[in-house]
Amino acid sequence: MSAEFIPFREPSGPERRLLAIVAALATDVDPAWLEGVKVRTMNDGGMGSLELAPLRGSALKRGFGRKAAEYQFTDSDGVDVLVTLNLDADGRPFELDVWKTDFSPLAHIPMS
Amino acid sequence: MPALIQVFLRLVALKRLGVLLFVLAATLCAANTASALESAQAKTRIRGLDFAEHNSDGLLSAATNGKPQGNRVALSEAASGSLLAAEGAEVAAAQAEGGKLAIQFGKVANQVSHAFRHVDAMGLERGAVKSAIEEHLPSVISQLQPGKPLNQIIEVAGQRIRYTAYLLKDGIINVGRIHPVP
Numbered sequence: 001m002s003a004e005f006i007p008f009r010e011p012s013g014p015e016r017r018l019l020a021i022v023a024a025l026a027t028d029v030d031p032a033w034l035e036g037v038k039v040r041t042m043n044d045g046g047m048g049s050l051e052l053a054p055l056r057g058s059a060l061k062r063g064f065g066r067k068a069a070e071y072q073f074t075d076s077d078g079v080d081v082l083v084t085l086n087l088d089a090d091g092r093p094f095e096l097d098v099w100k101t102d103f104s105p106l107a108h109i110p111m112s
Numbered sequence: 113m114p115a116l117i118q119v120f121l122r123l124v125a126l127k128r129l130g131v132l133l134f135v136l137a138a139t140l141c142a143a144n145t146a147s148a149l150e151s152a153q154a155k156t157r158i159r160g161l162d163f164a165e166h167n168s169d170g171l172l173s174a175a176t177n178g179k180p181q182g183n184r185v186a187l188s189e190a191a192s193g194s195l196l197a198a199e200g201a202e203v204a205a206a207q208a209e210g211g212k213l214a215i216q217f218g219k220v221a222n223q224v225s226h227a228f229r230h231v232d233a234m235g236l237e238r239g240a241v242k243s244a245i246e247e248h249l250p251s252v253i254s255q256l257q258p259g260k261p262l263n264q265i266i267e268v269a270g271q272r273i274r275y276t277a278y279l280l281k282d283g284i285i286n287v288g289r290i291h292p293v294p
Contacts, residue, residue, distance in 0.1 A: 044226040045219065064230045064291050072261070082261055082276070084289065099288040101261075101278040103219040 008038035008053040014109035015039060015050060018071075019096060021112070022085040025069035026093075029085075033093045046105030047081075048098040055092070065089040075100060076108040201258055203283025213253070214284045215246055215277075223288070230291035236268055244268045245275050245287055256285065265293055 011019060023034045038053035054062065064086055071083040080101045088094035100106050204213065218224035225232075231241050248266050249256075256262050256279045265274050272293040278286045 043222045045223040063233050066294050080259060101286055102280060103223050103286060
Protein backbone atom coordinates (compact mmCIF):
# COMPACT_ATOMS: atom_id res chain seq x y z
CA MET A 1 0.00 0.00 0.00
CA SER A 2 1.35 3.40 -0.96
CA ALA A 3 2.10 5.63 2.04
CA GLU A 4 -0.32 8.37 0.96
CA PHE A 5 -3.26 5.98 1.35
CA ILE A 6 -2.39 5.18 4.94
CA PRO A 7 -4.39 7.43 7.27
CA PHE A 8 -2.64 9.68 9.75
CA ARG A 9 -2.85 8.49 13.36
CA GLU A 10 -1.91 9.49 16.86
CA PRO A 11 1.78 8.85 17.55
CA SER A 12 2.59 6.02 19.94
CA GLY A 13 4.07 6.87 23.34
CA PRO A 14 7.72 6.27 22.26
CA GLU A 15 7.12 8.15 18.97
CA ARG A 16 5.68 11.09 20.89
CA ARG A 17 8.72 11.01 23.15
CA LEU A 18 11.09 11.17 20.18
CA LEU A 19 9.05 13.97 18.60
CA ALA A 20 9.30 15.93 21.85
CA ILE A 21 13.08 15.47 21.94
CA VAL A 22 13.60 16.88 18.44
CA ALA A 23 10.97 19.58 18.99
CA ALA A 24 13.03 20.80 21.94
CA LEU A 25 16.08 20.97 19.68
CA ALA A 26 14.26 22.90 16.95
CA THR A 27 14.61 26.24 18.66
CA ASP A 28 13.35 28.26 15.69
CA VAL A 29 10.09 26.32 15.31
CA ASP A 30 7.02 27.10 17.42
CA PRO A 31 6.63 24.02 19.67
CA ALA A 32 2.83 24.30 19.40
CA TRP A 33 3.01 22.00 16.37
CA LEU A 34 3.57 19.07 18.72
CA GLU A 35 0.11 19.40 20.29
CA GLY A 36 -2.33 17.16 18.48
CA VAL A 37 0.23 16.13 15.88
CA LYS A 38 -0.81 13.21 13.66
CA VAL A 39 1.66 10.91 11.99
CA ARG A 40 1.92 8.07 9.54
CA THR A 41 4.67 5.54 9.16
CA MET A 42 6.94 5.95 6.14
CA ASN A 43 8.15 3.04 4.01
CA ASP A 44 11.73 3.01 5.21
CA GLY A 45 12.22 -0.65 5.99
CA GLY A 46 11.19 -0.42 9.64
CA MET A 47 13.55 2.34 10.78
CA GLY A 48 10.66 4.38 12.20
CA SER A 49 10.45 7.49 10.01
CA LEU A 50 7.19 9.41 10.31
CA GLU A 51 5.36 11.76 8.01
CA LEU A 52 3.73 14.57 9.99
CA ALA A 53 0.25 15.73 9.06
CA PRO A 54 -0.12 19.42 8.27
CA LEU A 55 -2.37 21.34 10.65
CA ARG A 56 -4.06 22.89 7.61
CA GLY A 57 -4.27 21.96 3.97
CA SER A 58 -3.43 18.78 2.12
CA ALA A 59 -0.58 16.40 2.90
CA LEU A 60 -0.04 16.02 -0.84
CA LYS A 61 2.47 18.12 -2.76
CA ARG A 62 4.50 19.02 0.31
CA GLY A 63 8.20 19.12 -0.31
CA PHE A 64 11.38 19.29 1.70
CA GLY A 65 12.25 22.79 2.86
CA ARG A 66 15.03 22.49 5.42
CA LYS A 67 16.27 20.57 8.43
CA ALA A 68 15.15 22.03 11.75
CA ALA A 69 16.91 19.73 14.22
CA GLU A 70 19.00 16.62 14.47
CA TYR A 71 19.37 14.09 17.24
CA GLN A 72 21.53 11.01 17.54
CA PHE A 73 21.14 8.06 19.86
CA THR A 74 22.23 4.46 20.13
CA ASP A 75 19.69 1.69 19.63
CA SER A 76 19.56 -1.24 22.06
CA ASP A 77 21.74 -3.28 19.67
CA GLY A 78 24.51 -0.68 19.77
CA VAL A 79 23.84 0.80 16.32
CA ASP A 80 23.70 4.59 15.90
CA VAL A 81 20.40 6.18 14.89
CA LEU A 82 20.19 9.65 13.30
CA VAL A 83 16.90 11.48 13.68
CA THR A 84 16.07 14.64 11.75
CA LEU A 85 13.08 16.94 11.95
CA ASN A 86 12.47 18.21 8.43
CA LEU A 87 10.30 21.21 7.61
CA ASP A 88 8.37 21.70 4.38
CA ALA A 89 8.84 24.64 2.05
CA ASP A 90 6.43 26.69 4.22
CA GLY A 91 8.44 26.01 7.38
CA ARG A 92 5.94 23.54 8.83
CA PRO A 93 7.10 20.25 10.45
CA PHE A 94 6.98 17.75 7.62
CA GLU A 95 8.89 14.60 8.47
CA LEU A 96 10.66 12.91 11.31
CA ASP A 97 13.40 11.14 9.39
CA VAL A 98 14.83 8.21 11.32
CA TRP A 99 17.92 6.59 9.86
CA LYS A 100 19.37 3.60 11.62
CA THR A 101 22.85 3.79 10.23
CA ASP A 102 23.16 0.10 9.36
CA PHE A 103 19.67 0.15 7.77
CA SER A 104 18.30 -2.44 10.22
CA PRO A 105 14.87 -1.93 11.82
CA LEU A 106 14.67 0.34 14.85
CA ALA A 107 14.37 -1.67 18.06
CA HIS A 108 13.99 0.96 20.76
CA ILE A 109 13.36 4.68 21.23
CA PRO A 110 15.35 6.30 24.06
CA MET A 111 13.65 7.63 27.20
CA SER A 112 15.35 11.02 26.90
CA MET B 113 6.39 -48.99 21.08
CA PRO B 114 2.64 -49.61 20.62
CA ALA B 115 2.11 -46.89 23.16
CA LEU B 116 4.15 -44.50 21.00
CA ILE B 117 2.15 -45.42 17.92
CA GLN B 118 -1.01 -44.82 19.88
CA VAL B 119 0.23 -41.37 20.89
CA PHE B 120 1.17 -40.59 17.29
CA LEU B 121 -2.22 -41.66 16.00
CA ARG B 122 -3.91 -39.56 18.65
CA LEU B 123 -1.88 -36.52 17.57
CA VAL B 124 -2.93 -37.06 13.98
CA ALA B 125 -6.51 -37.44 15.06
CA LEU B 126 -6.34 -34.16 16.91
CA LYS B 127 -4.76 -32.45 13.85
CA ARG B 128 -1.92 -31.21 16.00
CA LEU B 129 0.65 -32.76 13.73
CA GLY B 130 -0.81 -30.77 10.87
CA VAL B 131 -0.42 -27.57 12.84
CA LEU B 132 3.13 -28.58 13.79
CA LEU B 133 4.06 -29.17 10.14
CA PHE B 134 2.53 -25.83 9.14
CA VAL B 135 4.59 -23.96 11.74
CA LEU B 136 7.74 -25.77 10.59
CA ALA B 137 7.08 -24.86 6.93
CA ALA B 138 6.37 -21.22 7.81
CA THR B 139 9.64 -21.00 9.76
CA LEU B 140 11.61 -22.41 6.81
CA CYS B 141 9.93 -19.92 4.43
CA ALA B 142 10.77 -16.98 6.70
CA ALA B 143 14.42 -18.06 6.85
CA ASN B 144 14.59 -18.24 3.04
CA THR B 145 13.02 -14.78 2.66
CA ALA B 146 15.49 -13.20 5.11
CA SER B 147 18.37 -14.74 3.21
CA ALA B 148 17.05 -13.41 -0.12
CA LEU B 149 16.67 -9.88 1.30
CA GLU B 150 20.22 -9.93 2.61
CA SER B 151 21.62 -10.84 -0.80
CA ALA B 152 19.63 -8.05 -2.44
CA GLN B 153 21.58 -5.32 -0.64
CA ALA B 154 22.06 -2.21 -2.74
CA LYS B 155 25.82 -2.32 -2.35
CA THR B 156 27.89 -0.40 -4.84
CA ARG B 157 31.56 -0.36 -5.59
CA ILE B 158 33.19 2.48 -7.45
CA ARG B 159 36.56 3.24 -8.99
CA GLY B 160 38.42 6.50 -9.38
CA LEU B 161 39.47 9.20 -6.97
CA ASP B 162 38.36 12.80 -6.84
CA PHE B 163 40.59 15.16 -4.92
CA ALA B 164 38.46 18.28 -5.42
CA GLU B 165 37.89 20.24 -2.24
CA HIS B 166 34.38 20.48 -0.83
CA ASN B 167 32.96 22.12 2.23
CA SER B 168 31.98 20.03 5.20
CA ASP B 169 28.62 20.84 6.72
CA GLY B 170 28.58 21.37 10.48
CA LEU B 171 24.82 21.33 10.86
CA LEU B 172 24.76 18.46 13.33
CA SER B 173 26.75 20.26 15.99
CA ALA B 174 25.01 23.55 15.28
CA ALA B 175 21.56 22.04 15.58
CA THR B 176 22.34 20.40 18.92
CA ASN B 177 24.47 23.13 20.41
CA GLY B 178 23.69 23.59 24.11
CA LYS B 179 20.91 21.03 24.03
CA PRO B 180 20.64 17.46 25.29
CA GLN B 181 22.40 15.21 22.81
CA GLY B 182 21.50 11.82 24.22
CA ASN B 183 24.52 9.58 24.26
CA ARG B 184 26.10 11.03 21.13
CA VAL B 185 29.27 12.16 22.85
CA ALA B 186 29.67 8.96 24.82
CA LEU B 187 29.10 6.91 21.69
CA SER B 188 31.65 8.86 19.69
CA GLU B 189 34.25 8.35 22.39
CA ALA B 190 33.46 4.66 22.64
CA ALA B 191 33.57 4.23 18.88
CA SER B 192 36.84 6.07 18.41
CA GLY B 193 38.41 4.05 21.21
CA SER B 194 37.35 0.67 19.96
CA LEU B 195 39.52 -1.58 17.90
CA LEU B 196 36.62 -2.37 15.57
CA ALA B 197 35.99 1.29 14.85
CA ALA B 198 39.64 1.88 14.03
CA GLU B 199 39.62 -1.15 11.77
CA GLY B 200 36.55 0.21 9.95
CA ALA B 201 38.32 3.49 9.25
CA GLU B 202 41.43 1.65 8.08
CA VAL B 203 39.42 -0.61 5.79
CA ALA B 204 37.65 2.40 4.24
CA ALA B 205 40.92 4.29 3.81
CA ALA B 206 42.54 1.26 2.18
CA GLN B 207 39.55 0.90 -0.13
CA ALA B 208 39.78 4.56 -1.10
CA GLU B 209 43.50 4.24 -1.81
CA GLY B 210 42.80 1.27 -4.03
CA GLY B 211 40.13 3.29 -5.82
CA LYS B 212 37.26 1.27 -4.36
CA LEU B 213 34.76 2.11 -1.66
CA ALA B 214 31.90 -0.07 -0.45
CA ILE B 215 28.96 2.35 -0.44
CA GLN B 216 25.33 1.43 0.08
CA PHE B 217 22.17 3.54 -0.07
CA GLY B 218 19.87 1.03 1.64
CA LYS B 219 19.55 -2.67 2.26
CA VAL B 220 16.14 -3.14 0.69
CA ALA B 221 14.29 -1.36 -2.12
CA ASN B 222 12.09 0.63 0.31
CA GLN B 223 15.16 2.05 2.02
CA VAL B 224 16.80 3.03 -1.27
CA SER B 225 13.57 4.81 -2.29
CA HIS B 226 13.43 6.45 1.13
CA ALA B 227 17.01 7.71 0.80
CA PHE B 228 16.36 9.18 -2.65
CA ARG B 229 12.81 10.51 -2.06
CA HIS B 230 13.80 14.17 -1.83
CA VAL B 231 16.08 14.13 -4.87
CA ASP B 232 13.35 12.25 -6.77
CA ALA B 233 11.07 15.20 -5.96
CA MET B 234 13.73 17.58 -7.30
CA GLY B 235 13.54 15.78 -10.62
CA LEU B 236 17.09 14.48 -10.40
CA GLU B 237 18.02 11.08 -11.80
CA ARG B 238 18.87 8.63 -9.05
CA GLY B 239 21.75 7.24 -11.11
CA ALA B 240 23.28 10.69 -11.51
CA VAL B 241 22.98 11.43 -7.79
CA LYS B 242 24.39 8.04 -6.87
CA SER B 243 27.35 8.42 -9.22
CA ALA B 244 28.06 11.95 -7.98
CA ILE B 245 28.15 10.78 -4.36
CA GLU B 246 30.28 7.75 -5.22
CA GLU B 247 32.75 9.99 -7.04
CA HIS B 248 32.82 12.58 -4.27
CA LEU B 249 33.14 10.35 -1.20
CA PRO B 250 36.76 9.23 -1.81
CA SER B 251 37.84 12.87 -1.70
CA VAL B 252 36.52 13.27 1.86
CA ILE B 253 37.27 9.77 3.17
CA SER B 254 39.84 11.13 5.65
CA GLN B 255 37.06 13.13 7.36
CA LEU B 256 34.88 10.06 7.84
CA GLN B 257 35.15 8.58 11.31
CA PRO B 258 33.17 5.67 12.78
CA GLY B 259 30.30 6.91 14.93
CA LYS B 260 30.26 10.36 13.34
CA PRO B 261 27.98 11.20 10.43
CA LEU B 262 29.57 13.30 7.71
CA ASN B 263 27.39 15.85 5.90
CA GLN B 264 28.58 16.97 2.48
CA ILE B 265 27.21 19.35 -0.15
CA ILE B 266 27.71 18.59 -3.83
CA GLU B 267 26.16 19.76 -7.07
CA VAL B 268 24.27 17.46 -9.41
CA ALA B 269 22.85 18.68 -12.72
CA GLY B 270 23.11 22.27 -11.53
CA GLN B 271 21.30 21.64 -8.24
CA ARG B 272 22.91 21.54 -4.82
CA ILE B 273 22.25 18.53 -2.63
CA ARG B 274 23.44 17.50 0.80
CA TYR B 275 24.16 13.87 1.63
CA THR B 276 25.06 12.22 4.91
CA ALA B 277 27.54 9.35 5.01
CA TYR B 278 28.16 7.06 7.93
CA LEU B 279 31.12 4.69 8.25
CA LEU B 280 30.31 1.30 9.73
CA LYS B 281 32.80 -0.71 11.76
CA ASP B 282 33.33 -3.14 8.89
CA GLY B 283 34.40 -0.34 6.52
CA ILE B 284 31.11 -0.12 4.59
CA ILE B 285 29.87 3.43 4.09
CA ASN B 286 26.13 3.94 4.30
CA VAL B 287 24.39 6.93 2.76
CA GLY B 288 20.86 7.19 4.10
CA ARG B 289 19.96 10.83 3.80
CA ILE B 290 20.05 13.00 0.68
CA HIS B 291 18.11 16.21 0.25
CA PRO B 292 18.18 19.57 -1.51
CA VAL B 293 20.12 22.50 -0.13
CA PRO B 294 17.79 25.50 0.12
